[in-house]
Amino acid sequence: MKVTVTSSGLNELAVALESAADDAVDEGRKVVARGAFQIKADWRRRWSGSPHAPALPYAIGYDVRTRGTTVSAEVGPDKAKRQGALGNLYEFGSVNNAPRPGGAPALAAEEPRYVAALENLAADLLED
Numbered sequence: 001m002k003v004t005v006t007s008s009g010l011n012e013l014a015v016a017l018e019s020a021a022d023d024a025v026d027e028g029r030k031v032v033a034r035g036a037f038q039i040k041a042d043w044r045r046r047w048s049g050s051p052h053a054p055a056l057p058y059a060i061g062y063d064v065r066t067r068g069t070t071v072s073a074e075v076g077p078d079k080a081k082r083q084g085a086l087g088n089l090y091e092f093g094s095v096n097n098a099p100r101p102g103g104a105p106a107l108a109a110e111e112p113r114y115v116a117a118l119e120n121l122a123a124d125l126l127e128d
Helices: 010-047 084-092 103-127
Strands: 060-067 070-077
Touching: 010 060, 010 070, 010 103, 070 084, 070 103
Parallel strands: none
Antiparallel strands: 060 070
């Protein structure tokens, strides 16, 4: 017994995938940048109001990098900015200070929105 399988529309699928690949990095960069901005803003809010480190929230920033097809973001306190070097002590604590997590909770809060944005991007890229 033989079974014959026929597929149609593969050329259209190939064109759609090729078009999606062309736009994926640029559009993906926008999603990553938006997520990094949201994490930065949430982290700043969580660390605001400390009388001992009033400038620390303003030391939090982010950078987005693209290398080939990889887009990444780094979010956190800049040690070169005023009170930025206190970031590790605030986030993780020390022998004399309890931790005041800001980055980890901000990242956890953004994760579902980020995943949804990537899913929407994938759907949008394949629809065009």
